[in-house]
Amino acid sequence: LTNISGSSEYFERGVVTYSNKSKMELLGVPQKTLEEYGAVSMQTARAMAIGIKDRAKVDIGISTTGIAGPTGGTKEKPVGLVYIGIAALKNTEVKRFLFSKDRLQNKEKTCHKALELLLETITKW
Amino acid sequence: LTNISGSSEYFERGVVTYSNKSKMELLGVPQKTLEEYGAVSMQTARAMAIGIKDRAKVDIGISTTGIAGPTGGTKEKPVGLVYIGIAALKNTEVKRFLFSKDRLQNKEKTCHKALELLLETITKW
Numbered sequence: 001l002t003n004i005s006g007s008s009e010y011f012e013r014g015v016v017t018y019s020n021k022s023k024m025e026l027l028g029v030p031q032k033t034l035e036e037y038g039a040v041s042m043q044t045a046r047a048m049a050i051g052i053k054d055r056a057k058v059d060i061g062i063s064t065t066g067i068a069g070p071t072g073g074t075k076e077k078p079v080g081l082v083y084i085g086i087a088a089l090k091n092t093e094v095k096r097f098l099f100s101k102d103r104l105q106n107k108e109k110t111c112h113k114a115l116e117l118l119l120e121t122i123t124k125w
Numbered sequence: 126l127t128n129i130s131g132s133s134e135y136f137e138r139g140v141v142t143y144s145n146k147s148k149m150e151l152l153g154v155p156q157k158t159l160e161e162y163g164a165v166s167m168q169t170a171r172a173m174a175i176g177i178k179d180r181a182k183v184d185i186g187i188s189t190t191g192i193a194g195p196t197g198g199t200k201e202k203p204v205g206l207v208y209i210g211i212a213a214l215k216n217t218e219v220k221r222f223l224f225s226k227d228r229l230q231n232k233e234k235t236c237h238k239a240l241e242l243l244l245e246t247i248t249k250w
Contacts, residue, residue: 002141002143002232003229005194005195005196006197007143008144012147014141014143015139016139017138018133019133019137019138021137022137055150070130072130103128103130104128
């Protein structure tokens with residue numbers, strides 16, 4: 001997002017919320033959502049996208065949450081599981097992906113997919 | 126910082142504060158500091174590092190602020206100018222760098238230098 005000169009004209013802020021505490025403090029994700037569904041869930045991704053959009057007072061909020069790996073996977077939530085949320089005005093969408101076992105590839109693919117979803121969103125605007 | 130599996134055990138949060146508004150809201154950088162010295166300054170880098178450390182309640186806060194380029198440079202603040210701040214407990218240090226004219230190289234070098242300063246800091250601990 002910020003590899004292009006002048007990106008400060010459209011990118012307002014981002015938050016990298018590794019801890020649950022930071023997800024609650026910086027994005028307003030309800031503790032109940034984190035406890036019931038976990039940090040890597042459709043519900044958390046949804047709350048994160050809405051949270052950044054509302055707090056930054058911008059048009060579009062994007063969130064990603066996943067198990068990048070190689071450790072941290074479980075049977076229900078395997079390595080490579082990623083949710084990407086896009087909150088745009090009144091409409092919020094969350095998509096589920098199952099990428100690879102490779103951490104850097106997962107980070108790369110997540111970025112790529114998120115930008116793709118952003119492009120779709122602003123194309124439909 | 127998060128390219129290594131298990132990084133959530135030591136990385137609590139990050140904020141990407143492209144706008145001055147987000148620097149004030151998320152890091153508590155005083156408006157006066159931004160107006161007097163600008164976003165790319167030793168004073169702002171200092172306030173950012175202290176801000177993230179205090180708000181996240183962690184041991185070490187790192188900040189970077191600079192002109193990545195290729196646009197946005199001035200005579201006083203040329204492309205490649207970067208300040209990196211490290212706030213650790215009672216001691217805050219800010220260093221000034223003049224990297225290249227290339228945006229991606231500047232981002233890369235800034236990351237690398239910041240990690241180097243972090244390593245120095247925890248080595249002296």
